[in-house]
Amino acid sequence: MRSVLCIALLFNQLYLGMASDGLCQSKSIGYSNTDAAYAKGLELKNRGEYRAALALLTTALRDEPNDYRLYELQGDLFWHLSDSINAMNAYTKAIKRDTLRSTAYEKRAGIHYRRQEWGDAVADLSAVIRIKPEAPIGYFYRGLSFMELDRFHDGQSDFKAAYDRGMIMPSAYYLAVILGTCPDAAIRNGSRAIEYARVACTCTGFKEYKELSILAASYAEAGQWDEAVGRSKKALELAEGQNRPTERMRCELYQSHQPNRFFSLKYIKSHTALSPGELILFAQVKGDAGDHMGAIADLRKAIELNPHLSYAYVELSSISSPEKSTERIDLLGRALEVNPKCVDALALRAKLYLSLNKYRESLEDSQACLRLDPKLTDARWTHVLALAGSGEFPQAFAELKELSQKYPNAPRLRTAWGHCYLLQKRYDEAISEFTESIRRDPGDSWAYSDRAVALSALNKDAEAIKDLEACCRLVPALRSKTEERMRSVRKSSSRP
Numbered sequence: 001m002r003s004v005l006c007i008a009l010l011f012n013q014l015y016l017g018m019a020s021d022g023l024c025q026s027k028s029i030g031y032s033n034t035d036a037a038y039a040k041g042l043e044l045k046n047r048g049e050y051r052a053a054l055a056l057l058t059t060a061l062r063d064e065p066n067d068y069r070l071y072e073l074q075g076d077l078f079w080h081l082s083d084s085i086n087a088m089n090a091y092t093k094a095i096k097r098d099t100l101r102s103t104a105y106e107k108r109a110g111i112h113y114r115r116q117e118w119g120d121a122v123a124d125l126s127a128v129i130r131i132k133p134e135a136p137i138g139y140f141y142r143g144l145s146f147m148e149l150d151r152f153h154d155g156q157s158d159f160k161a162a163y164d165r166g167m168i169m170p171s172a173y174y175l176a177v178i179l180g181t182c183p184d185a186a187i188r189n190g191s192r193a194i195e196y197a198r199v200a201c202t203c204t205g206f207k208e209y210k211e212l213s214i215l216a217a218s219y220a221e222a223g224q225w226d227e228a229v230g231r232s233k234k235a236l237e238l239a240e241g242q243n244r245p246t247e248r249m250r251c252e253l254y255q256s257h258q259p260n261r262f263f264s265l266k267y268i269k270s271h272t273a274l275s276p277g278e279l280i281l282f283a284q285v286k287g288d289a290g291d292h293m294g295a296i297a298d299l300r301k302a303i304e305l306n307p308h309l310s311y312a313y314v315e316l317s318s319i320s321s322p323e324k325s326t327e328r329i330d331l332l333g334r335a336l337e338v339n340p341k342c343v344d345a346l347a348l349r350a351k352l353y354l355s356l357n358k359y360r361e362s363l364e365d366s367q368a369c370l371r372l373d374p375k376l377t378d379a380r381w382t383h384v385l386a387l388a389g390s391g392e393f394p395q396a397f398a399e400l401k402e403l404s405q406k407y408p409n410a411p412r413l414r415t416a417w418g419h420c421y422l423l424q425k426r427y428d429e430a431i432s433e434f435t436e437s438i439r440r441d442p443g444d445s446w447a448y449s450d451r452a453v454a455l456s457a458l459n460k461d462a463e464a465i466k467d468l469e470a471c472c473r474l475v476p477a478l479r480s481k482t483e484e485r486m487r488s489v490r491k492s493s494s495r496p
Contacts (some may be wrong), residue, residue, distance in 0.1 A: 007408060010034065017471055026080075029097060032309065032442050033060075033064075034060060034063070034064045034067050035138045037056060037059075038069050039051075041057050041215060042062070043457050044056065045073065045076065045077055045080070047371045050077045050081050051081070053077050054077050054078070054081075056230060057073060061074070061173070062078060063231060066097050068093075068094040068098040069091045069094075070106070071091070071093040071104075072090070072101065072104050072107075075087045075088070075089075075091040075094065075104070076107070077108070077113075079088055083124070083320055084111050084114065087269060087413075088119040089471045091104045091107050091108040091111075092243055092457075095108070097249065100131050100166050102127075102128045102132050102451040105124045105125070106124070106125075106128055106138070106141075109124035109128070109141065111128050113141070113145060116148070119149070120390050121145040122146065125141050125145065126138075126142065133450055136161070136162040139158040139161040139167075140158065140162035140167055140170075143155045143157075143158030143159040143162065147174070147177075148264075150264055150266055150267055152178050152182040152183075152184050153291065153397035155225075156175065156179070156187060157179045159171045160175065168199065169200060169341045170201060172197075172200040173196075173197040173200040173396075174216045174251055175193075175209070176193045176196040177262065178279060179192050179196065179259050180193030180194075180197065180214060180217045181214075181259075181403045182220045182261075182262060183261055183262070183263055184270070185468045188221055188460075189221075192217045192223035192496065193214075193217075193221055193222070196218075196495075197211065197214050197215040197218040198215065198475035200214065206234075207238065208240040209235050209239045210461055212231055212235035212238065212244075213235040213250070215230070215231050216228045216229075216230075216232035216251075216254065217250070217259070219257050219392040220254050220258075221429070222258060225254055225257055228254040228369065229251060229254045230254055232250055232254055232307045233251060240375070241244045242375070244375065245343075245344045249314075249315075251281070252307075252311055252339070253277045253280075253311075254279070256306065256309060258276065258277030258278075258438050260389075261277075261471075263285050265289050268281055268282050268285055268286065269432070273298060276302040276305045276306040276309055276312065277302075277309075279299065279302035279345065280302050280309065280315060281293075281294075282298045283302070291348060295315075296316065296319060299312050299319070302369075303316070307338070307484055309338070310335040310336070310338040310339040310345060313334050313338070313344075313345070314335050314342065314344050314345050314348065317329050317331040317345075317348060322361050322475070323354060323477055326346075327391075328352055329352050332346075332349040332352070333349075335348075341372055343369055343373045346365045347365075347369045347379045347382070348366050348489070350362045350363075350365035350366040350379060350382045350383075351378075351382050352495045353365060353386075354382055354389070355481075359390040360386075362382060362385075362386035363383065363426075366379045366383035367383065377403075377407070377410075380399070380403060381416055383399065384399050384420070386398050386419040388423050388424075389423060393420065393423075397420065399415075400417060401418075404417075411441045411442075413435045413437075414490075415434065415446055416439035418430045418431070418433030418447065418450055418451070418454075419450055420435065422450055426458070426460075427457050427458050430451075430454045431454045431455065434450055434451035434454065435451070438451070442487040445471050445478055446471075448467045448468075448470045448474070449467070449468075449478050449481075449482045451464075451467045452464045452465075452467035452468045453486055454489075455483045456486040456489050456490050457489040457492070459490075464486060468486070
């Protein structure tokens with residue numbers, strides 16, 4: 001998650017002012033045919049005619065192969081065409097022709113960053129700093145790269161340098177992240193983390209989720225648990241999407257006097273978790289990296305050390321094998337024994353009940369979940385399908401219409417409509433919806449599964465089998481359930 005954020009910040013910053021910088025350079029060196037080609041190429045780029053601009057520059061470079069401006073602009077064009085390899089090569093040629101060209105280093109560093117070539121990004125950003133030692137940009141982005149390398153001391157130094165040179169935000173935020181959550185106790189400093197986190201919150205009017213979340217983590221690092229819980233709850237009010245369950249888990253950690261930490265995969269491979277909270281955080285990193293067995297072991301250890309952390313059970317249920325639905329539901333039941341208001345346990349159990357066609361149980365859990373957190377859209381989709389499964393079609397379609405207006409491009413929208421039609425035996429309409437869903441998201445395994453069932457009901461067996469296989473390539477565990485549904489619908493449709 002952090003990497004995606006950093007990349008977005010990086011590329012927004014790197015390409016700001018790119019056109020005007022090059023144009024100023026062309027004016028300063030005297031007008032020529034090369035200048036004309038550069039100006040025309042820039043004009044075409046600004047109009048979005050990238051390939052035409054590239055063709056023009058290719059011709060111009062044959063006449064003047066040593067003009068760094070043409071190579072840098074060529075790199076920009078390749079970047080806009082999503083050709084990072086040729087963009088990288090073009091920036092390298094620009095740098096060879098003018099080693100003081102800081103913008104070419106910045107852009108090449110951006111590509112290295114996106115390709116997770118952190119060391120190369122550091123090298124290019126170090127060149128930027130040598131060329132422009134008083135500019136904050138090189139320090140800031142090198143700080144991000146150092147974080148990815150777990151070089152937190154270096155990252156802290158660079159963010160402080162950027163901060164001191166006027167880039168208050170987002171430098172203050174990342175200083176708080178390092179001082180409040182990095183795994184190195186020698187670097188962490190709760191009181192200083194709070195100072196920087198408060199600066200970040202002040203800059204955003206105390207109205208942005210991530211700044212409030214790091215303020216809560218900073219208070220936790222300082223041992224001010226009540227303040228940490230209060231700030232975390234404020235952050236939760238502003239959180240959207242996956243940030244909501246993440247912040248709920250953090251809040252529970254603070255309530256149990258467990259701090260939040262940032263752990264990279266590299267770090268956990270060479271270290272051992274020392275507390276239940278760290279075990280849960282280790283498990284999340286391992287799970288994201290595909291090490292499910294390692295994650296399960298950590299979560300079981302966390303439960304053994306502290307059986308009162310509901311999110312240990314939720315995480316364990318989430319990562320357990322899809323075939324073990326009963327065991328997963330039992331784990332969520334234990335989470336709800338610990339915390340009857342554990343929203344994410346209710347939401348996940350509602351989905352599991354739905355997968356088992358236990359519509360009433362799913363309906364009860366999804367309704368309880370939405371009473372606690374009306375913003376949890378995932379539970380709303382489950383609620384719609386549970387309504388349809390319970391035969392309450394008017395209410396299901398009414399809620400679907402509301403969701404359609406609010407989330408017209410939601411990936412699961414067409415699948416939800418199709419599933420409701422499927423339950424009503426409106427097979428042609430269902431197939432149409434599933435087809436549109438697959439067009440929007442070719443990775444929608446449930447759309448393939450449901451379309452296979454609808455096609456089976458219409459005795460289109462060859463097409464149904466193709467969808468079954470497509471579904472199973474995405475999620476092999478869905479095979480037995482989909483085949484059972486296909487057999488059931490064939491029997492139903494063959495009855496007189």
